Amino acid sequence: RRANPNLPGSEETKDEPYAWEAREYLRKKLVGKEVCFTVEYTVPGSGREYGIVYLGKDQTGENVTEGIVSEGLAEVRRGGIKANDETGTKLLTLEDQAKASGKGKWSQAEPASDHIRDIKWSVENPRQFVDSLHQQPIKAVVEHVRDGCTVRAFLLPNMNHVTVMMSGIKCPMFKREGDKDVGEPFAEEAKFFTESRLLQRDVEIILEG
Secondary structure (H helix, E strand, O other), X not given: OOOOOOOOOOOOOOOOOOHHHHHHHHHHHHOOOOEEEEEEEEOOOOOOEEEEEEEOOOOOOEEHHHHHHHOOOOOOOOOOOOOOOHHHHHHHHXXXXXXXXXXXXXXXXXXXXXHOOOOEOOOOOHHHHHHHOOOOOEEEEEEEEEEOOEEXXXXXXXXXXXXXXXXXXXXXXXXXXXXXXXXXXXHHHHHHHHHHHHXXXXXXXXXXX
């Protein structure tokens, strides 16, 4: 998380090792795909639900929990697993196999510090930054859609966090009124149009000005 400019002394919170790889595994596998899920249990009081996601229309599809454990990008919570728990026992087996193979966060090939992003949350000299890219397409991941023509994205591989307005257009905007955002006519539709096509997608961005 970036530092909160409204809180004195607020500092940036760094990723845990392999957090980005774990997120990217899920993003690339699931965003834009049809999935189904089952709710395994609900936490009393909070109502928070925990479940299993399957890739596809039904439970015959890939079990995403098993997949991410197999890749060494998730750690199994061992505390609540009982001897007769087939699901939990399978996850433990997959985790042990990932450890033995040195996959993901269990890798010994390089230090864990190499798998923590160095995010550049701001650009000191925007004009110089844009000019240095020579209007060449830059690979990026769209992290947030503010409105129909404005997105926030990470430029890859250097993890520059930028806000990009699309050249040559102006969409209906949202305005802050009290504690909520109120949209101009068709602002919601414009935002949805862009979100459904770009949010959490791999894109290429040309910074023009």
